[in-house]
Amino acid sequence: MLTSETVKEYGVNAGASVVGIAAATDFGLAPAGFKPTDVLAGCASVIVLGAASSPQVLGDAAEYTASRNAMLATMTDMAKQVAKRIKADGYKTKAISATGGKWVQGEGRKEHFGTISLKHAAELAGLGVIGKNYLLTSPQFGNLLWLSAMLTDAQLTPDVKLQSTMCDNCNKCVEACPCGALDDIASFDKKGCSQFFKIENKALVIQCFRCRTACPHRFGAAGKKSFCQT
DSSP, rough: OOOOHHHHHHHHHHHSSSSEEGGGGOTTTTOOTTTTHHHHHTOOEEEEEEEOOOOOGGGGGHHHHHHHHHHHHHHHHHHHHHHHHHTTTOOOEEEOOOBBBBBTTTTTTTGGGTOOBBHHHHHHHHTTEEEETOEEEEETTTTTTEEEEEEEEEOOOOOEEEEEEETTTOHHHHHTTTTTTOOOGGGGGGGGGGEEEEEEEEEEOOOOOOOTTOTTTSSSSSGGEEEEOO
């Protein structure tokens, strides 16, 4: 019988820094098309992999973009590796790309329909919390954690969801955003961010990531006391 401990070992062996598990039934707030059971019939568990990029990339837009693109490819490959191991154990599984799905307060983004939100999955799996900057922030790795996931029909023991006070009395990311995209997280506006993207040599270059750098908890370790388990 497949256990949570075995699955987490698969993830670490594939290169993940952290692995969390959420129950598929915990995605009740996800809109239609973004629930685990919409993507994999009979899904019982969602396994989330996380790996951190170096804080040094935050000093340069080109380095940040290159690191981001490399981590997306790496995380997707990790998910495929772990999914292959789970399938070999006799269970149904589906790897979720590191690009994942996007939804805010139940409103889905059509371009990612038919997958799940990795940020929400990671939050439900106890890997961190989604802050005012709409980034997952981990007590160990701050907001530098990149994600991918697998869905499976295996019944695994889920991890405990974290609670955090890190955003209490703090509005630094909202104030730092040059396009006001974070003024109201309930209506998060990614379109505003698009003016800070550009294409060079047919590749996307991200020119603004102030929502990451403005956060006092961006590196994680200093913010550990702001997290607790419930």
